[in-house]
Amino acid sequence: MxxxxxxxxxxxxxxxxxxxxxxxxxxxxxxxxxxxxxxxxxxxxxxxxxxxxxxxxxxxxxxxxxxxxxxxxxxxxxxxxxxxAGARRPPTAPLPPFDVPAPSREERVTWCEPHPHPAPSADDPLDVRHGLEYAFLCALHSLPPRQTAALVLCDVLDFTVAECAEMLESSPTAVKGLLQRARAAMPPNDPLAAPKDELRLAERLARAYAADDVDGVLALLTDRSWLAMPPAPHRYDGREAIGRFLRASAAGRGARYAVEPSGWAGGHPVFRCLIDGEDRGLLMVIAASDGATVSGVVRFLG
Missing domain, CATH: 1.10.1740.10 (RNA polymerase sigma factor, region 2, helix turn helix motif)
Known part of the structure; x- marks a missing residue:
């Protein structure tokens, strides 16, 4: 009852x-x-x-x-x-219309669709980003499914180990093992930039990106910045590698993007990319914690 x-x-x-x-x-x-x-x-x-x-x-x-x-x-x-049942399989990566420079590395694609939400408040920038930040989600989905479940239930939702064990039809000892392995595999929890700083920086990068101003984009990056393009497996690390890709992309595309603000998703500002009015996916800009440089750019293809 x-x-x-x-x-x-x-x-x-x-x-x-x-x-x-x-x-x-x-x-x-x-x-x-x-x-x-x-x-x-x-x-x-x-x-x-x-x-x-x-x-x-x-x-x-x-x-x-x-x-x-x-x-x-x-x-x-x-x-x-x-x-x-295979619901987490990534979609097929589209073929680029140009010769793609050699990536810094190719990695197993972890397809996570960014979650839309209102902009975080200035008073509490984490209020809508807790557990939805894109890098956290990608790391989460690189784990085995039961580790993912245990980490979400205990570390994000604050259920007890005993409650989690009941949900997973397992024992508390087994859940503790799942949590230990999951926590060890997750990246460090880097601080996020303040919302206003992140938005201002994202808008500068988006404008340079849309104008094929590669030097303008690179000026906002560091040697630790990265560019990923899910569902393609290519990842480019550092200014030099990112610059090679952006110049090849601009030359092979033959038309500039129009970039429109599209709100916040995955904890970060996102922009819709258009060519001749046709939707070509999303651009997400991840600011570094200093609010003055960009730590990552995610270009969702298709």
Whole structure:
């Protein structure tokens, strides 16, 4: 039987009360599915499967955990099933219309669609970026699925190890092992630039990028900056390598981009790239913590 404070007495399968019961959790469950799957479309599918499963299973819910924990258990299970079914496969990389310079390295593509959200506030720049920052998500999706689930549930959502073990149908000891391996594989948590500094810097880079002003772009980078272009596996590290690619791209394209602000996604400002009015994907600019240089540029192709 559902606890009274969960509103369970008002909802049974077929009742309008079910929608009222789960509505307070829908947004956070959608975000949870996105963190697990890295795709807005797949997250929406997983959320709908979660709500359907919850609706069907509601009469058997005995209230040994809170309704929220129970819903997260169902959502996590649906996401792990989706991963096993191949939902996290990256799309095919488009063929470039020019000879691509040799990249600094090729890496296994971790396809994460950036999550849109309002600009962070000046008072609390992390308020909408916690657990949605793009570099964090890419690192998250390089982990085995159960490590991803354990890290999200415990380190992002603050569930206890015991609660996580119940959700994953595992033991606390096994979950501690998953967490230990996942935490060791994650990159250091670098500080983010202040929102105004990051936006100002991103706009400068976007204008130079759209004008094929390669020198203007490089002036905002350092030798530690990088350029990635998912779903292509190529990555260019440092000014020299990035400059070679941008010059080859400008010469082979034969037309300049028009770049339009497209809000914030993945914790950073993004811009939509257009050629002759045709959408050619997104440009994300990741500012360094000093707010004066760019640490990374992500060009989402297609």
């Amino acid at each position: 559902i606890r009274a404070d969960d509103g369970g007495s008002r909802a049974r399968p077929g009742d309008d009360g079910f929608a009222e019961l789960v509505r307070p959790y829908e947004h956070e469950l959608r975000v949870h599915c996105y963190r697990m799957l890295g795709s807005l479309h797949d997250a929406e599918d997983a959320l709908q499967e979660t709500l359907l499963s919850a609706w069907q299973a509601l009469p058997g819910f005995e209230g040994r955990s809170s309704l929220r924990t129970w819903l997260y258990r169902i959502a996590t299970s649906r996401c792990l099933n989706a991963v096993r």
